Amino acid sequence: MLRLEGLTKTYKTGDQALKDIDLEVPKGQVMALIGPSGAGKSTLIRCINRLVEPTSGKVLLDGTDIARLPSGPLRRARREMGMIFQEYALVERLTVMENVLSGRLGYVGFWRSFTRRYQQADVDEAFRLLDRVGLLAMADKRADELSGGQRQRVGICRALIQNPKLLLVDEPTASLDPKTSRQIMRLICELCAERGLAAIINIHDVALAQRFVSRVVGLRLGEIAFDGAPDGLTPEVLTSIYGEEDWEATIEKVDDPEEDIEAAE
Amino acid sequence: MPVLEKGDTQIWRRRTQGQALTHWAAWLIGTAVFVYCWQQISEATTWFFVWDAPRIAGDIWTRATPPRWEYIAQLGRPIWDTLNIATLGTLMALVMAVPVAFLAARNTTPSKLFIRPVALLIIVSTRSINSLIWALLLIAIIGPGVFAGVIAIAIRSIGFCAKLLYEAIEEIDHAQVEAITATGASRWQVMAYGIVPQILPAFAGIAVFRWDINIRESTVLGLVGAGGIGLQLQSSLNVLAWPQVSLILLVILAFVVLSEWVSAKVRGAII
Numbered sequence: 001m002l003r004l005e006g007l008t009k010t011y012k013t014g015d016q017a018l019k020d021i022d023l024e025v026p027k028g029q030v031m032a033l034i035g036p037s038g039a040g041k042s043t044l045i046r047c048i049n050r051l052v053e054p055t056s057g058k059v060l061l062d063g064t065d066i067a068r069l070p071s072g073p074l075r076r077a078r079r080e081m082g083m084i085f086q087e088y089a090l091v092e093r094l095t096v097m098e099n100v101l102s103g104r105l106g107y108v109g110f111w112r113s114f115t116r117r118y119q120q121a122d123v124d125e126a127f128r129l130l131d132r133v134g135l136l137a138m139a140d141k142r143a144d145e146l147s148g149g150q151r152q153r154v155g156i157c158r159a160l161i162q163n164p165k166l167l168l169v170d171e172p173t174a175s176l177d178p179k180t181s182r183q184i185m186r187l188i189c190e191l192c193a194e195r196g197l198a199a200i201i202n203i204h205d206v207a208l209a210q211r212f213v214s215r216v217v218g219l220r221l222g223e224i225a226f227d228g229a230p231d232g233l234t235p236e237v238l239t240s241i242y243g244e245e246d247w248e249a250t251i252e253k254v255d256d257p258e259e260d261i262e263a264a265e
Numbered sequence: 266m267p268v269l270e271k272g273d274t275q276i277w278r279r280r281t282q283g284q285a286l287t288h289w290a291a292w293l294i295g296t297a298v299f300v301y302c303w304q305q306i307s308e309a310t311t312w313f314f315v316w317d318a319p320r321i322a323g324d325i326w327t328r329a330t331p332p333r334w335e336y337i338a339q340l341g342r343p344i345w346d347t348l349n350i351a352t353l354g355t356l357m358a359l360v361m362a363v364p365v366a367f368l369a370a371r372n373t374t375p376s377k378l379f380i381r382p383v384a385l386l387i388i389v390s391t392r393s394i395n396s397l398i399w400a401l402l403l404i405a406i407i408g409p410g411v412f413a414g415v416i417a418i419a420i421r422s423i424g425f426c427a428k429l430l431y432e433a434i435e436e437i438d439h440a441q442v443e444a445i446t447a448t449g450a451s452r453w454q455v456m457a458y459g460i461v462p463q464i465l466p467a468f469a470g471i472a473v474f475r476w477d478i479n480i481r482e483s484t485v486l487g488l489v490g491a492g493g494i495g496l497q498l499q500s501s502l503n504v505l506a507w508p509q510v511s512l513i514l515l516v517i518l519a520f521v522v523l524s525e526w527v528s529a530k531v532r533g534a535i536i
Binding site: 077089094107 | 441443444447448450451454457458459463465466
């Protein structure tokens with residue numbers, strides 16, 4: 001469904017963030033993208049929906065090359081890709097409901113969105129999603145009144161209400177505590193399974209990635225250093241991605257008996 | 266290098282020797298300039314008038330007290346004019362400052378090369394000329410009266426409001442803008458959802474702050490004939506009616522204190 005061909009990004013400073021990346025993500029696959037800071041994970045994700053302009057190469061979504069689209073069609077292509085951010089990136093001074101509905105901005109005209117007159121179907125969907133992530137009671141709260149985990153759930157709703165084919169997830173758990181991190185990862189993966197969504201998840205926490213995803217891609221200095229099942233992440237592989245370190249503790253299989261009660265049902 | 270090796274002890278200092286020397290030289294030059302200027306001013310001053318000052322001030326004080334309280338009946342209308350000049354002027358300035366600010370901010374300007382310099386020029390040119398001078402110019406163009414005062418205040422305030430506002434725009438959290446862009450929103454939608462909510466508190470603060478300044482500025486506009494209470498001040502000064510002058514100054518003081526109280530309340534409510 002998504003195919004990257006020879007994707008390259010060179011920043012103005014001369015830093016080569018991505019070097020000739022080829023990658024294919026089939027429909028419904030949840031993929032984790034791991035790698036050290038500065039390996040180009042964020043750049044890769046942002047090149048797909050062109051928040052960062054790729055220098056060369058192709059980004060094919062169902063056969064359309066997004067890297068070549070002019071601004072109108074690009075906006076329509078962006079509607080197909082929901083994005084979830086590290087620091088949630090909610091508009092802090094708007095309410096939860098406004099934040100969720102802002103996911104529909106690609107579908108409504110300026111005045112409709114400016115005066116907040118969204119289609120009833122969109123409003124219904126927003127309430128359904130908030131209910132799904134357990135935040136129905138928060139709909140009228142301002143976004144900055146919520147806790148980190150709650151904000152990230154709002155971020156997830158905003159991405160899902162776009163009705164995307166693909167989720168681009170940039171460090172969804174980096175600012176959350178371990179328990180909330182697991183809940184959020186579980187929620188994202190469950191929702192992807194429910195809707196048959198593909199996802200690319202940038203993540204620092206290797207153990208967390210191994211628990212939840214079916215495929216891991218390791219990025220090192222802008223190149224793919226590993227591509228395979230989570231079981232394939234041996235100490236040698238992790239060393240090739242991150243450099244020398246004692247990896248035994250990281251890849252130890254932790255089966256925690258405690259089932260999160262709060263995890264969104 | 267602030268660490269000196271002396272034997273086997275390392276001596277750490279705040280500045281290197283060269284830095285200390287330039288520091289010392291800067292102080293020396295500064296002091297010399299101050300002394301020289303003092304001397305120049307002293308030579309250009311007619312000290313007789315300065316020694317005489319307390320007596321003259323005392324003389325004016327006795328003439329000005331007590332204020333002519335019954336004159337207050339004639340001040341209602343000019344105070345109302347002053348308030349209108351400040352308020353309308355501020356509103357007009359805000360309407361014009363918002364687009365200028367968006368054109369001047371690095372992250373929202375359509376063109377850094379062509380449009381941003383023009384916007385910055387508008388900001389600098391309107392800011393650098395005092396509202397009294399704007400009023401003088403405008404009186405020549407559109408004739409004396411309140412309208413000239415309103416326009417003078419408006420023009421003077423554009424630069425101030427636009428500058429503070431574009432700085433606020435440049436300091437917004439970019440992630441929120443990215444998030445809205447990623448939904449496929451148009452340029453205007455990104456502005457309305459990603460940028461405007463972030464700068465709204467700053468905008469409200471700037472508006473009230475400028476209104477507060479404009480109240481004070483509009484009290485003197487009458488001195489050049491642009492309406493408001495300054496007109497009364499000017500005519501009272503011309504006929505040396507000191508009791509009226511003192512009353513007007515008291516009224517202005519009360520008025521400004523009131524406006525500061527209002528703006529403090531409003532700002533407190535917003536932020």
